[in-house]
Amino acid sequence: MKLSTYNFLTSMAIKGVKVGYPLKLTITKQNVVESEFNPVFIEKLLPKLDWAALYGAAQVAECAEDIPPAQPDNIADNEALLQKLHHLLFEIDVLEGQLECPETGRVFPITDGIPNMLLNEDEV
Amino acid sequence: MARRPEHSAPPEIFYNDDEAKKYSTNTRIIEIQVEMAERALELLALPDDDESRLILDIGCGSGLSGSVLEDSDHMWIGIDIAKSMLDIAVEREVAGDVILGDMGEGMPFKPGTFDGAISISALQWLCNADKSYHNPHKRLLKFFSTLFSCLTRTARAVFQFYPENSDQIEMVTSQAMKAGFYGGLVVDYPNSAKAKKYYLVLMTGGAAELPQGLGSPEEERRINYIKKRDACRDARGKAPKKSRDWILAKKERRRRQGLETRPDTKYTARKRSGRF
Numbered sequence: 001m002k003l004s005t006y007n008f009l010t011s012m013a014i015k016g017v018k019v020g021y022p023l024k025l026t027i028t029k030q031n032v033v034e035s036e037f038n039p040v041f042i043e044k045l046l047p048k049l050d051w052a053a054l055y056g057a058a059q060v061a062e063c064a065e066d067i068p069p070a071q072p073d074n075i076a077d078n079e080a081l082l083q084k085l086h087h088l089l090f091e092i093d094v095l096e097g098q099l100e101c102p103e104t105g106r107v108f109p110i111t112d113g114i115p116n117m118l119l120n121e122d123e124v
Numbered sequence: 125m126a127r128r129p130e131h132s133a134p135p136e137i138f139y140n141d142d143e144a145k146k147y148s149t150n151t152r153i154i155e156i157q158v159e160m161a162e163r164a165l166e167l168l169a170l171p172d173d174d175e176s177r178l179i180l181d182i183g184c185g186s187g188l189s190g191s192v193l194e195d196s197d198h199m200w201i202g203i204d205i206a207k208s209m210l211d212i213a214v215e216r217e218v219a220g221d222v223i224l225g226d227m228g229e230g231m232p233f234k235p236g237t238f239d240g241a242i243s244i245s246a247l248q249w250l251c252n253a254d255k256s257y258h259n260p261h262k263r264l265l266k267f268f269s270t271l272f273s274c275l276t277r278t279a280r281a282v283f284q285f286y287p288e289n290s291d292q293i294e295m296v297t298s299q300a301m302k303a304g305f306y307g308g309l310v311v312d313y314p315n316s317a318k319a320k321k322y323y324l325v326l327m328t329g330g331a332a333e334l335p336q337g338l339g340s341p342e343e344e345r346r347i348n349y350i351k352k353r354d355a356c357r358d359a360r361g362k363a364p365k366k367s368r369d370w371i372l373a374k375k376e377r378r379r380r381q382g383l384e385t386r387p388d389t390k391y392t393a394r395k396r397s398g399r400f
Contacts, residue, residue, distance in 0.1 A: 005201055005221040008237045013230035021234060041176040048237060114210050117225035117232045121257050124229050
């Protein structure tokens with residue numbers, strides 16, 4: 001699972017959960033994969049990013065020094081920052097770990113890079 | 125008629141390692157899946173500006189449809205309930221991320237995430253209750269309403285699916301409308317038994333015209349109006365009932381039978397004026 005996907009995932013599907021965001025990320029195994037840098041796409045993605053959640057994920061993935069804790073204003077002109085964002089969003093692949101619902105504490109395991117968001121009967 | 129896979133087992137059991145392997149080795153299956161994904165992408169009607177977009181692939185399986193999205197330079201996130209299929213997707217090193225999840229439990233994404241959604245041969249699985257606590261109507265509504273919220277307000281969602289009968293089409297479309305979508309069914313090649321494909325095209329941003337299905341002729345096939353009744357009547361040589369000729373013939377018959385009959389005048393069989 002890439003961190004870009006993590007940025008979008010919620011646990012809203014659980015019965016009774018209002019926001020379910022951001023999920024608490026824990027990484028036990030991660031990998032770096034190369035992917036093509038597309039600055040236009042990242043610029044378009046910016047309004048959809050939750051900077052606080054992303055910064056939290058960067059800390060867990062141990063590359064928090066790459067991005068500032070608060071969202072700077074003119075990211076579009078900052079090529080170096082876009083590169084770092086690209087690395088953070090699309091090149092860090094979480095292989096093993098877990099996601100935890102902030103409201104219920106329900107744990108969604110990540111195995112082989114696939115987060116398991118399946119719910120049990122009593123949670124739907 | 126061939127057995128439908130959704131009658132044999134739930135999707136997470138039906139798509140086991142053997143079945144999943146077919147989707148990476150059988151060229152016939154791959155060809156059909158890719159063809160349908162290309163058509164779904166076309167129906168998605170993304171603005172033609174060569175920009176990458178974020179697309180959700182529901183029931184992504186081994187990522188065949190995702191590869192089609194990659195070819196058009198789009199980013200995608202896939203969700204599927206069958207782990208074996210997702211393992212194949214990871215093995216194939218597809219560019220998109222895949223998530224193990226059940227569409228009937230709702231889409232686990234933030235509001236306004238995706239610029240579009242496609243789904244190839246997955247929706248019909250939702251029409252069955254595979255567990256005792258499953259209610260197809262409720263699961264469809266939950267799916268559509270959460271999908272509606274995680275799409276942007278100009279997005280479309282295109283589902284290729286195999287409805288079993290017209291009741292299923294009705295059930296699926298009514299739940300989609302209830303969730304707030306506009307749109308309807310596009311049928312490709314409606315006159316062919318094999319090439320016939322159903323695409324449910326849903327829109328979030330107000331009603332727009334539905335695209336035309338492929339292979340449907342311009343003019344509808346219809347039976348010509350033949351003047352059958354008129355022809356029959358002419359053949360018998362009888363005048364229409366309540367007409368002047370019919371009344372005159374009737375009076376003539378009564379006279380022949382020796383019954384009391386009023387004489388024929390210019391007033392015979394004339395309609396009364398409205399003043400009466």
